[in-house]
């Protein structure tokens with residue numbers, strides 16, 4: 034019993050210390066601060082998409098993803114596709130020749146189809162980073178996954194609910210499903226998917242082909258109904274590249290540890306994939322249980338002002354973040370002599386000019402930063 038009495042206070046101390054050690058200093062806002070997310074993808078550079086989708090996207094101020102091959106449908110409208118990419122839409126990889134990669138037996142042929150198309154799209158315009166991929170006929174296998182992973186941060190298949198929950202990291206980023214919209218029933222289910230994305234705070238991915246023409250076609254009105262339902266549901270409507278890179282980055286960001294520095298804390302991390310886009314904006318919150326003093330956020334020496342909700346819009350691809358203590362009026366101002374007296378001879382002249390009490394407030398010797 035004597036041992037237990039001694040052990041109890043130690044145990045309760047451990048229980049209070051351990052959770053705070055495990056707490057991540059920052060947290061990424063799910064789906065860019067929205068209820069949920071949706072990516073509308075359109076395949077094959079159908080001419081009906083140029084006629085009916087591009088202007089509907091523009092007029093609503095949203096963005097979509099178009100997976101294209103190097104075919105006449107694309108090349109004939111190339112300038113319009115490039116203009117769409119420059120406006121923030123994603124024009125990306127669907128192989129050079131729209132072949133079923135799972136039927137190719139040699140890795141060189143698979144690589145040609147994926148890598149050549151990615152390089153070609155990147156050469157057309159800097160706005161086309163082409164770091165996401167859609168498998169023709171939704172078919173892949175282990176070898177195709179591996180080769181896709183060299184060029185893309187995510188590979189799109191189809192089938193299933195095509196709804197992804199924020200906290201559940203995919204087991205295979207190269208096999209992410211999508212919901213094909215090709216008739217009245219699949220359109221009705223797409224509207225339900227857009228409602229589920231809001232209610233379950235998840236990411237929904239649709240796949241369309243023809244829009245009022247071409248193949249697997251649905252009417253332009255049905256497509257604009259989907260856009261408007263997504264807007265009404267306050268979903269984050271954005272490209273496959275932007276949503277996927279944001280989500281992938283969050284799994285790194287939310288496990289980053291902060292290291293103490295003389296001015297506050299520093300966080301450093303590595304990119305989770307060699308093909309992450311050049312820029313990945315993340316909205317993060319600082320953990321108030323970790324940062325108990327007033328702080329400011331900096332990247333590359335430049336202060337990031339807080340948003341209205343207190344979050345910060347940071348650039349994940351800077352791979353570093355600094356949190357500085359904001360200068361506060363000291364509570365206690367001990368005389369330099371009293372500090373010198375408590376230190377062994379000779380050390381007083383070597384210590385840091387800044388001192389902080391237990392709550393992190395500066396009680397320092399000088400005003401030097």
Ligand SMILES: [Zn+2]
Nearest residue numbers: 076077169170
């Ligand atoms: Zn296709």
